[in-house]
Amino acid sequence: MHSNRYTLMYAAAISVLTAIILALLSESLKPAQQANIALDKQINILRSVRLSNLKPEQAKDIFQNRVRAVVVNSRGEELADKSPDALVLKDEVNKPAAQRHLPLYIYTSEEGRKYYIIPTYGVGLWGPIWGYVALEDDFNTVYGATFDHKGETPGLGAEIAEAEFQEQFRGKKIMSESNTFVSVRVVKPTEQVDFGDEHRVDGISGGTITSRGTDAMLKNCIEPYLAYFEKQKSSLHPAGQ
Secondary structure, eight states: OHHHHHHHHHHHHHHHHHHHHHHHHHHHHHHHHHHHHHHHHHHHHHHTTTOOSOOHHHHHHHHHHHEEEEEEOTTSOBOTTOOGGGOOHHHHTTSOGGGOOEEEEEEEOTTSOEEEEEEEEEEOSSSEEEEEEEEOTTSSBEEEEEEEESSOOTTTGGGGGSHHHHGGGTTOBSBOTTSOBOOOEEEOTTOOOSSOGGGEEEOOTTOHHHHHHHHHHHHHHHGGGHHHHHHHHHHHSOTTO
């Protein structure tokens, strides 16, 4: 009996000690994990402005010196008391547009050109999809885009993460000639649509649901920024100039 009690007490003590050690180890690793998540985010943002194959230190330096992160709302106002790092994008995109806090990253190239990078988040076939869309300073032309996913099917929906799909977005327009919002539409190559090729990207063969999810994601995530873009156009390109 004494032997059994001792064994149980010893096992319980070892379990508690192991749990404490694991908790301490997890806490000690958190800063490094958070730093890696932040770096991965920075690298993906920079990919949307066609900066690829960057080393970690290069990405950090460019992001620190050439990217301004702001939060805006659907009325076009910058929210100085908000930080993009404090936002959970998947929560924001599910709110009505008028209630959203909208993160935006403004990249200035070495030549002084500004690009406006919109984070996007949506749902594919098997789970979340996300990405970044960079607009030129006409607030209409897509300069670049990058997308990723959690669990889409390899060779099908997972193709949104491949360069061949993403490069289709370059030069596409989000606004019509009459200045109404169209978005960049992801549709089947054979699908009959009422918008021109300047708004059209071919969906993924065999990845219909992921393509539709990407299409919906783009519309849902880009449109709330339009008021901000209109204000920026007015300040950057005053009427008559």
